[in-house]
Amino acid sequence: MRKKQSTNYVNEQFLFQVCELNSAIAMINGRWKSQIVYSISQGNNRFHLIQQELPNISETVLARQLKELETHAILIKKEIPNTVPVGIEYVLTNKGLDLVPILESLCDWGKLYADGKRISAHSIS
Amino acid sequence: MRKKQSTNYVNEQFLFQVCELNSAIAMINGRWKSQIVYSISQGNNRFHLIQQELPNISETVLARQLKELETHAILIKKEIPNTVPVGIEYVLTNKGLDLVPILESLCDWGKLYADGKRISAHSIS
DNA sequence: ACAATAACTAACAAAATTGTTAGTCTTTAA
DNA sequence: TTAAAGACTAACAATTTTGTTAGTTATTGT
Numbered sequence: 001m002r003k004k005q006s007t008n009y010v011n012e013q014f015l016f017q018v019c020e021l022n023s024a025i026a027m028i029n030g031r032w033k034s035q036i037v038y039s040i041s042q043g044n045n046r047f048h049l050i051q052q053e054l055p056n057i058s059e060t061v062l063a064r065q066l067k068e069l070e071t072h073a074i075l076i077k078k079e080i081p082n083t084v085p086v087g088i089e090y091v092l093t094n095k096g097l098d099l100v101p102i103l104e105s106l107c108d109w110g111k112l113y114a115d116g117k118r119i120s121a122h123s124i125s
Numbered sequence: 126m127r128k129k130q131s132t133n134y135v136n137e138q139f140l141f142q143v144c145e146l147n148s149a150i151a152m153i154n155g156r157w158k159s160q161i162v163y164s165i166s167q168g169n170n171r172f173h174l175i176q177q178e179l180p181n182i183s184e185t186v187l188a189r190q191l192k193e194l195e196t197h198a199i200l201i202k203k204e205i206p207n208t209v210p211v212g213i214e215y216v217l218t219n220k221g222l223d224l225v226p227i228l229e230s231l232c233d234w235g236k237l238y239a240d241g242k243r244i245s246a247h248s249i250s
Numbered sequence: 251a252c253a254a255t256a257a258c259t260a261a262c263a264a265a266a267t268t269g270t271t272a273g274t275c276t277t278t279a280a
Numbered sequence: 281t282t283a284a285a286g287a288c289t290a291a292c293a294a295t296t297t298t299g300t301t302a303g304t305t306a307t308t309g310t
Contacts, residue, residue, distance in 0.1 A: 001266095008156075008265055008298055014181050015160060020235030021228055025159055027235075031133075031268065034150055035140060047287055056139050061269065063288055073244045085276050085286060093246040095238045102234060103146055105227050110145030110152075113220045119198045121218040133268060133295055156298065172257055186299065188258055210256060210306050 027072045032057055032065045034103050037074060037092065041100045045090045066090065074099065152197045157182055157190050159228050162199060162217070166225045170215045191215065199224065 002009050015022035028034045032054065039053050050062060057065075069075050074096040080087035092100075113119065127134050140147035153159045157179065164178050175187060182190075194200050199221040205212035217225075238244065 003265070006265060006298095007300090011156060011181050011298085015157070018160060018179070019163070019232055020239055021159055021163065021232035022235075023239070024231040024235030025153065028150065029154055029267095031136060032140070034146055035143060038144070038146065048285085054143070056136050058269065059286095059288075060271090060290095064268090073238070073241065076246045078246075085278095088287065091246045093244050095234075095244050096246075098234055098237070102227065102230050105230070106149040107144055107146035109220075109223055109227060110149030112223070113198070114145055114148070116198065119218050119220050121201045121203075121216045121221075128295070131268095131295060132270090136268085154297095173255085183299065184256095184258075185260095185301090189298090192258095210308095213257065 027074065028099070028103075030065055030068060032061065033069060034106075036062075036065055036069065037096060037099060038103055040075060040090050040092055041097070047088060047090075050090075069096075152199065153224070153228075155190055155193060157186065158194060159231075161187075161190055161194065162221060162224060163228055165200060165215050165217055166222070172213060172215075175215075194221075 012022075012026070016026070028037075035054065036050060039050055044050050044053050047062065047066075051057065051059070054062075066075070066077075070077060073093055075090050075092050078089045078091050080089050137147075137151070141151070153162075160179065161175060164175055169175050169178050172187065172191075176182065176184070179187075191200070191202075195202060198218055200215050200217050203214045203216050205214050
């Protein structure tokens with residue numbers, strides 16, 4: 001549980017009102033979150049499919065990350081009809097779908113500079 | 126100090142090799158980091174200028190975040206010649222500059238869905 | 251001589267995130 | 281009847297991140 005009186009919480013709120021950038025980042029922060037969003041966008045839209053792709057994640061942790069993504073309306077849970085026990089499908093909202101290309105550009109950026117090469121700097125002054 | 130034998134660390138490394146997306150996110154994770162990068166790109170390239178823009182950040186924390194950004198080669202420190210005591214200017218590398226438009230699209234994404242409106246979902250199946 | 255400025259650092263404490271253990275519930279297969 | 285699959289949850293412990301306190305260094309202004 002967040003402590004609303006903590007400096008940590010107050011600073012987070014401060015950044016949220018400085019720029020939406022910070023709330024956006026807060027939504028994709030979290031050990032597994034953006035990888036999960038990406039996996040779902042690739043069609044791995046079931047709990048056990050995500051587990052197969054990310055064998056190191058525990059059930060508890062996966063469930064928690066999914067719930068947080070749901071809280072931020074990046075995805076919704078959908079019951080698959082006529083299944084027993086009822087199957088759950090994870091569906092990206094339009095908000096979640098719009099995030100995917102941004103994650104892709106982050107990925108490209110990461111790849112481009114991965115080896116520590118291609119770095120340079122020159123002051124603008 | 127990170128514990129190299131912890132599950133937390135091992136999982137982070139696992140995600141790094143799954144996709145560069147995860148290393149990219151790890152670099153911009155951190156309470157103040159992307160806001161600092163954005164501020165520097167706007168010309169607030171001195172320690173005290175960033176402090177003015179983000180009055181809630183403590184000196185210790187700002188120094189730490191700057192050092193981490195430097196470790197990831199997103200910015201470099203540059204001594205300003207003929208200043209006593211020697212002034213330090215923070216300069217984005219090309220890697221850091223390439224990050225800025227991505228942060229801007231994250232910001233736009235955040236703004237678009239900020240009020241919780243415009244959310245919808247429909248399964249692909 | 252004393253305070254102030256700029257840009258830090260080390261050691262520590264508080265808080266948050268991540269991972270673990272042990273459960274739940276329902277139905278089908280062996 | 282026992283086990284397994286699928287999709288979870290609560291309570292707790294480990295680890296990491298964030299914030300705090302108290303310093304440093306060198307120089308200029310009063």
